[in-house]
Amino acid sequence: MSSPLALALLLAGAPLEPPAQPLLAIKWEKKFDEAIKKAQRAGKPLVVDFWAEWCGWCHRLDRTTYADPAVIRRAQDGFIAAKVNVEGSRRELEVAARYRVGARLPVILFLSPRGRQLFRVDGYQGPGQFPRTLEIARQVANRVIAWEVALEANPDDAGAALRLGRHLYEQEYYDDAQALLRRAVEHDSGASVGERREGRMLLAILAHLTRDFDEAERLVKEALLLGPDADERPRLLFVLGRTYVSSGRQEEGVATFEVIVQQFPQSPMAQKAKETLTSLRRRQ
Secondary structure: OOHHHHHHHHHOOOOOOOOOOOOOOOOEEOOHHHHHHHHHHHOOOEEEEEEOOOOHHHHHHHHOHHHOHHHHHHHHHHOEEEEEEOOOOHHHHHHHHHOOOOOOOOEEEEEOOOOOEEEEEEOOOOOOOHHHHHHHHHHHHHHHHHHHHHHHHOOOOHHHHHHHHHHHHHOOOHHHHHHHHHHHHHOOOOOOHHHHHHHHHHHHHHHHHOOOHHHHHHHHHHHHOOOOOOOHHHHHHHHHHHHHHHOOOHHHHHHHHHHHHHHOOOOHHHHHHHHHHHHHHHHO
16 A cells, blocks of 8 residues: 555544554463472462363363453462473372372462462362452462561571461471471470460371370470460360370360360350260260
8 A cells, every 4th residue: 555545544534453462371381390490589479270181170261260361460460370280291290299189170279489388279260259369379478478488587487487387287288387386386485375385286286186195195285384375275175185085095085175164164165075075975
């Protein structure tokens, strides 16, 4: 088209085609280890999509949720994104096993730059809900990353170890939680009574799970000696009573549950103690 003709069309109001816009998409890392390295360099959390070729809901995530502009913007700004094929390479199988991802897909994990789980989403989430999930993940990440940084600066930081250990306990990564909680208890002489009590109680629960009943009893009694607390004492006594029963000392367990019922009738643990007593007496 000649220049005079183009000018004439423009002056006549002829429509011109708008410039093409770049297609937005989440930039997925295909190698998990590379994604971790990028997350550490950037100080960002990861969003990891576990998928398989046969998983219809996984492909639906790609077509809908991951194609949504609000999701793309939040994912690109706040996260390093990675995909892991649960039937892919040997390394991908190792990553899936590490994070306990099986055949029920899709699974979306949010991880700290050090690879610790922030939380997980099991199943499909649509584009209406997922931006909020990303925002929550970012808030959790800010706390967890701060604890990780504090521990790297000072491995004896009891407060950071306790908080990170509690988080991993809640995420059911019990081995990692136990290691951090032990570190917290070893160095918590300057911590508040509440924090010292909490660390020992969580360790006692973990010891109970591994059937180390002597250690669980020791930790609970140590926590009880730290001072009276109207809210925490019934809970500690309940853990102690369960430990007694599990280790075959039923009479001591019954006596401990009765103390909860009699001395702390308004506590939520009193009802649990009553239910436990009823169950124990039925077995007799």
